[in-house]
Amino acid sequence: MPFTVSHAVVALPAVRGPLPAAAVAAGAMAPDVPLFLPVGLDYAATHAFPSLFATALPAAGVLLGVWLLLLRPAADALLAARIASRLPRAWARLSRPTVRGALLALAALLVGVLTHVAWDAFTHAGRLGTELLPALAEQWGPLPGFRWIQYASSIGGMVVLVVAGIRWLRRTEPCTAPRAGARPGERALRRALAATLALIGLAAVLVPVVVEGVPRDVDALRGVVFAAITRGGAAAAVAVLLAALAVRLVRGRAGRPAATAPAAP
Secondary structure (H helix, E strand, O other): OOOHHHHHHHHHHHHHOOOOHHHHHHHHHHHHHHHHOOOOOOHHHHOOOOHHHOOHHHHHHHHHHHHHHHHHHHHHHHOOHHHHOOOOHHHHOOOOOOHHHHHHHHHHHHHHHHHHHHHHHOOOOOOHHHHHOHHHHOEEOOEEHHHHHHHHHHHHHHHHHHHHHHHHHHHOOOOOOOOHHHOHHHHHHHHHHHHHHHHHHHHHHHHHHHHHOOOOOHHHHHHHHHHHHHHHHHHHHHHHHHHHHHHHHHHHHHOOOOOOOOOOO
């Protein structure tokens, strides 16, 4: 599969458009939820018509809700100071929902889901893309054509996301006001999360190798990488969610609202 996070690259054009970019990104990643979390969704159903409307689309809505209600408000506490000081002020609060906003969010979620399915159609065997372009199913050297596109698009999507993030970081001025993330309790949470994610990453790589052995061919290596990404990604997601909940508890006890940061450019 293309790396799930790489799918979020389709949200970048929405940053300056009417559709909420976060909703597009959530929709673009939602069809792969069954690979990471055992939530009763079938992978085939989230990637097929018309079942994606009853599976991937609701999953995308849940992802967006988790982002807006839990992760985004805690971002200034969990991210490094250099990044947190540049987060938009709007992230610290929820805007009042409107009918227009809800419809735009729904449209954005659907756009994201459809881009994911279209992307996968050309990067998996037996999908519509390989039927329309039979050359993709042929061997291109050691791998079939669709596999080359899968790997290239995964790397390309991540590179674009990283470059976009670096550019944003460089052009956004930091806020000089004290941040909520500077509280001792939140600093401890940030350090604990960083250490936990490092351990999860190490375990995600080592455990499949210990269980399955050192991969000796491409298929075995692909299996190890897949297990590392999906199981490690699921564990990392749980760790981040728990940390965000802890931030909410810390702030609730402190009795102070989250600090604001500069407006988005």
